[in-house]
Structure formats: structure tokens, C-alpha cells
Amino acid sequence: MNNLLQATKKSAESFKKALPIMAGILMLISLINLFAENYYTKLFTGNIFIDPLIGAVAGSVAFGIPLTSYIVGGELLKQGVSLFAVTAFIMTWATVGIAMLPLEASFLGKKFAISRNIINFIFAIIIAILTVWTMGLF
Known part of the structure; x- marks a missing residue:
């Protein structure tokens, strides 16, 4: 019983430390999504190599949650954004988190968090190009 109480106290302390970081991240995300959402379709050129890069960024x-990325991806496709860009967008939405990087670094370490995000970013672009190209959907 004593171990449970100690674990609960440690968890509460960790949560208390992370709460200000999470609040800041949520505010940053809200601002970015508010301003960038209307400009997504203007950024894409139709280039097989540039579009996935822009989509990944x-x-x-x-x-957001991965389910939301599918909805946003569908809307981007309806607005004429290439499947290369949308595929990279969905993959990085779910696996790369620039806004969550400070929180991830505080819990898992700065080196690990940065390495994980860079690797996921690079592979998202490669996989997006190969997937759309392999399926012949371009």
C-alpha cells in the first residue's frame, strides 16, 4: 500500500511539472492551425518531390488525433492537393510532433526526441512517394 501511495505522489508531481508545458503546446497548436489551415492548398506545386516535402512539414x-488527419487529408484532396503531399501530411501528422517536442524531450530525453522526429520525417517522405508511385495513383 505504501508503494502505491508513493507512486501516486510521483505521478502527480510529474503531471504537475508537465501541465504548463502541455498548456503552452495546446495554445501554440491552436494558433498554427488557425492561421495555416487556409493556406495549405496554395503551397503545393504538383511536383512529385516538393509536394511530399511541403506536406510533411x-x-x-x-x-491532432490521427483520425482527424484522415478528414483533413480528404479535404485537401478535394481541393486539388496531390496524393503525394496528402500521404506525407497524414504520416507526419501521426508520427512527427514539432509542437510536442519539448514535452517529449523532457520525458524521453532531447537526443532521442529529436532523432525520432527526424527519422520519422525523412521516412514519411520516402514512404509517401513510394506508396503513391507503387500504387500508380499519381
Whole structure:
């Protein structure tokens, strides 16, 4: 019983430390999504290599649950954004979190958090290009 009480206290302390960081992250995400949402379709050029890069950057900055990324991706496709860009966008939305980087670094370490995000970013672009190209959907 004593171990449970100690674990609960430690968890509460960790949560208390993380709460200001999470609040700041949520405010940052809200601002980014508010201003960037209307400009996504103007950024894409139709280039097979540039579009996934732009989509990956947009997905890295945007934030939300993966289910939401499918809805946003569908809307981007309806507005004429290439499937290369949308695929990279969805993949980085779910696996890369620039806005969550400070929180992730505080819990898992700065080196790990940065390495994980860079690797996921690079592979999201490669996988987006290969997936759309392999399926012949371009």
C-alpha cells in the first residue's frame, strides 16, 4: 500500500511539472492551425518531390488525433492537393510532433526526441512517394 501511495505522489508531481508545458503546446497548436489551415492548398506545386516535402512539414507542425488527419487529408484532396503531399501530411501528422517536442524531450530525453522526429520525417517522405508511385495513383 505504501508503494502505491508513493507512486501516486510521483505521478502527480510529474503531471504537475508537465501541465504548463502541455498548456503552452495546446495554445501554440491552436494558433498554427488557425492561421495555416487556409493556406495549405496554395503551397503545393504538383511536383512529385516538393509536394511530399511541403506536406510533411505541414503535417509535422499540425497536430491532432490521427483520425482527424484522415478528414483533413480528404479535404485537401478535394481541393486539388496531390496524393503525394496528402500521404506525407497524414504520416507526419501521426508520427512527427514539432509542437510536442519539448514535452517529449523532457520525458524521453532531447537526443532521442529529436532523432525520432527526424527519422520519422525523412521516412514519411520516402514512404509517401513510394506508396503513391507503387500504387500508380499519381
